[in-house]
Amino acid sequence: MDQLSYSTAWLSRWRDEITDAVSSLVLTFExxxxxxxGTNEVRLAGKEDSRAVRDGGRELEGFEDLLTFYESIGEVVLPDVGNGFFVHSPCDVLHRLTEEGPVSLPEADDPHGMVIASNGGGILYVADRGGAIHRSGTxxxxxxxxxxxxxxxxxxxxxxxxxxxxxxxxxxTGDL
Structure with a gap:
């Protein structure tokens, strides 16, 4: 995946590789x-996702990689990979941020992050403004x-x- 720099083209290739893998999984799943x-997909961004990103404005400042992601990908829903894995839609990310506030990340460059993903076991993945992704221990x-x-x-x-x-x-699944 590292032949291309991170861009919409990189994300398109990333999506294709996951979609191909999941397609072979569901063939023999039952x-x-x-x-x-269940429905396993990397959903392309739609109008609602674009509107959420646009309306999120200040809350998303500094999250450049995440903005690039949401320009192409609306969400990742993989309930049948391991115990499940999900990258939340921008609507869900911003709603949670509004309702619960930022996540405290004392060790990060910027100690205020937002939940962007989770797995079916409840483990949360949080992005900080410095670009790093953090995994909850519980x-x-x-x-x-x-x-x-x-x-x-x-x-x-x-x-x-x-x-x-x-x-x-x-x-x-490794440590997903």
Whole structure:
């Protein structure tokens, strides 16, 4: 994935690779698991996503990689990869930020982050204005400690891609 610099073209290729992997997963999902798969997709950004980003204005200042992401991708919904993985829509991210306020990240350059993703076990992924992505150690923000999961969003997204491919090939998700 690192041949292209982070851009809409990079994100398009990222989306294609995840979509291809998930497509092969759902082919045998019901046979393997005994129930039908859910909707697993990397949804392209739509008008509502663009409006949320535009209306988010000041709240999204400094989150340049995230803005690039939301120009192309509306959300990632992968309920059948491991115990599930989700990159939330800009509407959901901004709603949560408005309702709950920023997440405290004492170790980050800017100690105020926002939840952008989660897994089905309740682990949260928080972006800080410096670009880093942090992973919660627990399924709750109350007293949660965070570890840096990636130095920036492209690094995090590439890790997600590798975990999805690994899950499809081996049934193991790694630390997603």
């Amino acid at each position: 046979e393997t698991n005994g129930y039908e798969p 399924a709750s923000l109350d007293g949660a400690e965070f570890d840096k999961a990636a130095d920036n969003l492209p690094q995090f997204l590439d890790h997600v891609r590798r975990c999805v491919v690994r899950f499809v090939e081996t049934g193991e």
